[in-house]
Amino acid sequence: xxxxxxxxxxxxxxxxxxxxxxxxxxxxxxxxxxxxxxxxxxxxxxxxxxxxxxxxxxxxxxxxxxxxxxxxxxxxxxxxxxxxxxxxxxxxxxxxxxxxxxxxxxxxxxxxxx
Amino acid sequence: xxxxxxxxxxxxxxxxxxxxxxxxxxxxxxxxxxxxxxxxxxxxxxxxxxxxxxxxxxxxxxxxxxxxxxxxxxxxxxxxxxxxxxxxxxxxxxxxxxxxxxxxxxxxx
Numbered sequence: 452x453x454x455x456x457x458x459x460x461x462x463x464x465x466x467x468x469x470x471x472x473x474x475x476x477x478x479x480x481x482x483x484x485x486x487x488x489x490x491x492x493x494x495x496x497x498x499x500x501x502x503x504x505x506x507x508x509x510x511x512x513x514x515x516x517x518x519x520x521x522x523x524x525x526x527x528x529x530x531x532x533x534x535x536x537x538x539x540x541x542x543x544x545x546x547x548x549x550x551x552x553x554x555x556x557x558x559x560x561x562x563x564x565x
Numbered sequence: 566x567x568x569x570x571x572x573x574x575x576x577x578x579x580x581x582x583x584x585x586x587x588x589x590x591x592x593x594x595x596x597x598x599x600x601x602x603x604x605x606x607x608x609x610x611x612x613x614x615x616x617x618x619x620x621x622x623x624x625x626x627x628x629x630x631x632x633x634x635x636x637x638x639x640x641x642x643x644x645x646x647x648x649x650x651x652x653x654x655x656x657x658x659x660x661x662x663x664x665x666x667x668x669x670x671x672x673x674x
Binding site: 507557559 | 567597599605606607608609612652654660661662663664665666667
């Protein structure tokens, strides 16, 4: 399977703990995006990378959130000191560089903060 | 700026048609349409770029009216497999999408 993969698929954690999610994009895609989706809503843009450079971060992304894409391949999203409001589906997507390229989404990581 | 989708939900019988609308308050670079089934990732349907083009994908097509900053998705002769939540993603540059709240489509036999 050569689609976007994300791990873990589900994560349950206690408030205050740190969590890290991983995304492996489609191999030839140099753009990678992170979104957050809550029940009944569309995906909300969090951040995006062009190769290893993080080029934009949403105001939704507080200081507790950090994302990396160290070698321009896989990416990690870390949430420190999780809060109950962080409970959501975290989606990763990737695309080619050209502006009219579709974004291919991964299956997501569902985070539940107790 | 999140686009506004209408209707919020629609119920169809197999073979019926439906239209889903997506409106933006800002000038658009592109509109992307996705379908998401419960518990799954959004699946790409089509992209429309400014220029008022219309595209088709099987019996699903879409139009983009750049002047009105609107796009419409047309479901023709709906099939059971068309059930899901449809999202429009509006692009104001060549990378960032803002998604609407979605339109839930239920197709019944």
